[in-house]
Amino acid sequence: MAKPKVGFFDFSSCEGCQIELTNYGDADFVELLNHIDIVEFREAMSEKAEHLDIACIEGSFTRKEERTRLEAIRKRSDVVISFGACASTGGINALKNHQTDFQEYVYGKDAGAAHLQSNAKALPIDGAIKVDYKVFGCPMDKYEFLNIISSLLHGKTPEIPDYPVCVECKRNETICRFQEGDHCMGMVARAGCGAPCPEAGIPCEACRGFISNPNEASLVQVLIENGMPEERARNKSRIFTNAMRSDA
């Protein structure tokens, strides 16, 4: 079979997920290129392709004109992958969804400038177009991305975990952040990262978003029971889950 043509696109994001692609190490990256044909990649090349087998889209959908661009990519791509937290869950950009003064807060006196206008809400890519698969995480996990690409190369539906980070911490015998007097989102956060943060003593911020059925009420209650003021408990770690909350 011919190597699938893959394109990478960025929307509202830091482009860190695309950078992560270059972190495989030379040998592995070259090996990957033996199996896919990267035909569009603004970070590294200027060519354009007419048809794509796989489009990997980074960043959230937060500006009106982005819808047209997204629809155009969807039209010429067989498979669309949302690539990283912003594209898959709205990511950090969705933090503005509950604010009205974010424009002034960020841009100060330039807030009214035409090129700085954006939608009231930052949405994941599937807020605009159909997305076939999601690679979660901030940044996306390059090994998970490899698994997804491998699956697609073999015509197999990729397996994406829908269990919480706690499972991975326990497998690692990581001491629970709560047992160290800390607060953590692991109980409701989608696993798949291998839980490196808690093992390094950093609480999980749910950068891969929520699992499908997070027990939000219990999350708030458990945080309060572990000494967090109620207001903070309700808003804990919205940084990556704001667009996924029941009040979104």
Next chain:
Amino acid sequence: MSDSEKRYFIKDYDFSSFLNNLMESENLVGPIAKKNKFVFGKINKTEDLRLDYDITILPPKKFFFPPAQKLIEFDGENYRDCIDPQKMVLFGVHFYDIKSLDMTDFFFSEGQPDNNYLANREAATVIGSSVQKISERAFWGSIGRDVKPKGHDGFLTRLGDTGYVYDVTSYKGEALLTYGNFRNATKEEISKAEKVNEDIMHQCNAQLPFPTDKLAEKVRAEFKNEELWDELAEKCFSCGTCNTVCPTCYCFDVHDKWNLDQKSGSRIRYWDACLTSEFAQVSLGSGTSENFRNTRGERFRHRIMRKAVYLNDKLGGPACVGCGRCSTSCTADIADPVGVYNRIMELEKEAEIAARKSQNIFMPRKAMILRAEQTTATERHFTLKMADGSSVHFEPGQMLEVSLFGYGEIPIGYASSPTRTRTFDIVVRSVGRVSKALNKLEVGDSMFVRGPLGHGFPLDKLRGQNILIVAGGIGLCPTRSLIQYILDRRDEFYNFSLFYGTRSPSERMFLEDLKSWDKSPEIDFFETVDTAEKSWKGNIGVITTLFKKKALTPDTRVIICGPPIMYKFVIKELDTLDIDHGNIYVDLERRMKCGIGKCGHCQINDKYVCKDGPVFPFSEIEDLEEAL
């Protein structure tokens, strides 16, 4: 401990050289510190080994059944298994974890032996050690005490600072003797060691509220109590932590992974957790799925059932060793089996209290009035349903006590068929204090009922027979229950006739029913009134005059219900037809109060009409004084 086991002693002074020798020659693994917790890990120097640990985060099963274990490696068309056991000495395992290993040994051995586990297990020498510090949430002192630790190769019991008694339980355990300066243990040392291990069993903070042998039965009894499981799982994150840290959980999932070359890869099994929402979910294609345990409560229940009930027969006790890891690790703190079993005990106590309350035989239940219709000057026809929505079950001919608080209770027969289970009918004739008060009630009001009481018409003796019902006046009410029943299940009965008599047309009841029975081919219906104005077009005369209208066979089963005077004359007629007195059923009326054979009002000889009747075969009462 049996005498065949060999017991040795090693002085504390000699212990570190024993460990050093072990480390040099063997792959030594044991409890080591991880910050302020413990894990089983490689012992690189004697100080690493922490036999004073309370509990490890993961149980020792991780060495034999790793969290991710390659089962098969493939490369194009070629594939090979990955069984590659590594020799190890697993040191310092507490007795509860030895018990759990014995359980996982069993699970992986039964059916087709799983050598991916068993080979690892076989390559290990497992040496237990006495508990020196008890984990806060452990409850091993009170669960599965009949299940003894076995399957290990040796066991060290610390005797204060003097040294350790070493029980050798296999040749692998015996082989370690060469590494240390062991001597035979004295009788005194042996009994001291036994006492150490026995005493600690009584020192857990947490205790099960009832003996283990009762556990399965009590937990299973609550299976359908969805409210309980939803309550217990309300805070559950479905995170699977309780499963993941459990020494007896052994469920796994299998995934295939490609290597970067897209040609080779491996088939890997991962620990799975039945508390996670994915565990019992299957894909139905096109993005839809079905989850066989969709709610948190169902998943929570499954774990408790597996631990306390499902595996008991195989293991001779619960699939739980009381280590308390789930209790310690659960962020929402709901996984603790002791808490669950305590809650179940509370339920039992609540149920006992409720049962004692409901054992008050005079407690009525509330019924709502759906229909109230004044059918004659004195009779009011009610349709009722139970206020709690429960269905009603009774036999035609049975009674219930109907009451209003502050007025009293009266016995009344059901006037509708039990084939209509959502509602029931009664007819109240205004005669006394209670009935007059009842008859002021309207739709939407409620009354209180207690029943069913007594014995009704013997349906099993009526099925497949010719039936005649003779009803006089208000006697149509209890017989209407049987009439409806027969009409609802007409195929079960043969010829069916009804004679109905009242004193005058104005006393006729259930006018709608009378009209439909008159037209129905299912029932031979004959009616008469004692006296009437000229406008009455029907029969006039006492009820026995109807016998001329219908030919009856001697095998007919006859039901009689009406004013006392009617019985004598009707039975005289039946005698002329040669109908056996055992096939005649009479529905008697008496002054009744309690309805349950206690108060004595309705007693006839040795029978209570309320409890033994009100329906009797005539043959049973014809010789009793006062009966008719």
